[in-house]
Amino acid sequence: MVSFPPCKINLGLHIIRKRADGFHDLETCFYPVPWTDILEVIPSDSLSFTSSGIAIPGNAEDNLCLKAYKLLKSDFDLAPVNIHLHKIIPTGAGLGGGSSDAAHTIRLLNIVFKLNLTVDTMMNYAAKLGSDCAFFIQDKPMMGTGRGEILKEFPLSLRGKFMVLIKPNVHVSTAEAYAGISPRQPETELQHILERQELSGWKNSLKNNFEESVFHKYPVIASVKEYLYNHGAIYASMSGSGASVFGIFEKEITLNIPSEYTSWSGLLP
Ligand SMILES: C[C@](O)(CO)[C@H](O)COP(=O)(O)OP(=O)(O)OC[C@H]1O[C@@H](n2ccc(N)nc2=O)[C@H](O)[C@@H]1O
Ligand SMILES: Nc1ncnc2c1ncn2[C@@H]1O[C@H](COP(=O)(O)OP(=O)(O)OP(=O)(O)O)[C@@H](O)[C@H]1O
Incomplete structure (x- = not known):
């Protein structure tokens, strides 16, 4: 069975305080954007994970898709599966691509093995894999608090707006970005x-x-935001901890984006 894990953007992101567990309390509106990976899970004789598309940093055995399988396997008698991930969403982009893959692995396993897990149960499993993961159990705009895993549906729609997402060729580590911020x-x-x-x-x-702090360290990200405003964006912002920047436009627009950058654009559904 195949699914198309989307990415997210953050519409506003307040980092409020550092917690005793090292994470930060935040508030953000997560919004799904259909720049997607392609994920396939099929029952098999032995467990395997393969990937194609853009390179994923780190070892295959640490991939969040395998972590999601192993997490469910610890509570359910799951048969082995082949997981194949075709990676399209850039990493180090603040788009939550890895988190989305993890959540969609849980969603696919729930269907393939008829586990009958509720949305809340799947969100609880997802939250164990990463702060952003629980959001991707559903495909709806959500207000996120806590470390990002406490979610409430939020009635905001950008349907029909034109979205441009650009990731310049710098990689921002999430942990490093959190370390560089003064919460307030x-x-x-x-x-x-x-x-x-x-x-x-x-x-x-x-x-x-x-x-x-991220613009200070990587001025090229700030220049992408400025570029989007100069070309008529109604709103532009960095997503998450960067490095990608999104622009929301009233109408479709064609931009001249340097070939070494990664980008996506489209009308929002
Ligand atoms: C920046 C955002 O993309 C905004 O949506 C997310 O908060 C990032 O969430 P994520 O990638 O799922 O993060 P995790 O994989 O849970 O954590 C990676 C690292 O980021 C830091 N981290 C993450 C989330 C959070 N609320 N506080 C943190 O301090 C921690 O140092 C943690 O070790
Ligand atoms: N399926 C996966 N796709 C991408 N990265 C993965 C995956 N599984 C594990 N990782 C690891 O997670 C790291 C962060 O990947 P991710 O795609 O979530 O990027 P991000 O843009 O930093 O996301 P976020 O918005 O959550 O901060 C990667 O550098 C990689 O080592």
């Missing part, structure tokens, strides 16, 4: 901003707290 209580709650502000007002009110 936001003046205004993110939910409050998103409920009261139209998209046209986000430019002055919706902030990703990672931008300041």
